Amino acid sequence: MARGEETLPTRTRRKPGQGLSIPNLISLGRILLVPIVVWAITSGEMRLAFLLFLVAGISDGVDGFLAKRFHMASELGAYLDPLADKALIVSIYIALGISGALPIFLVILVVSRDILIIGAFMLAWLVGKPMPVRPLFVSKANTVAQIVLATLVLGEHAFSFDAALVLQLTMAAVAILTLLSIAFYLAEWVRHMNSVGAGH
DSSP: OOTTTTTSOGGGOOBTTOOSOHHHHHHHHHHHHHHHHHHHHHTTOHHHHHHHHHHHHHHHHHHHHHHHHTTOOBHHHHHHHHHHHHHHHHHHHHHHHHTTSSOHHHHHHHHHHHHHHHHHHHHHHHTTOOOOOOOOHHHHHHHHHHHHHHHHHHHHHHHTOOOHHHHHHHHHHHHHHHHHHHHHHHHHHHHHHHHHHHHO
């Protein structure tokens, strides 16, 4: 069974031939926002950075709605949408770390997690044992926590309110969920590699 046909009903299956649809263009727009957001954060323009991050979040919901409502889901969009989200989040965390708004250890942890997961998937593909992309619940929870933390940090610096306790709790949640996500993905990867090897 081809990738993407396992979970999607027939009427909403991705169309590999569909190119730059409106949802795909919106995802590209989020990628183009990345350098502007990074510039805004590192230049101390936190209100602009917060506004752009808010626009990016709204656009993420809009392109998902359009893809489902008007059957514009495509193979390109299946890769482009998460790539845009990940590029934005990782870039914001790096910029916040450079500007001193986030602890460097947390930035390194978040970025390292993505590098490890991408590396594991690439290694599986290179050795001829491609691993299906199935986001785990802990990974989804981690992404939500990362977004909440980025929103809080940008909002605190943009509008000068004190959210120290909430920020500390959210940072702890991001750190714990990131470590759990690494552990679960590693276990899934080892299980996949062993099962594929045994099947041969």
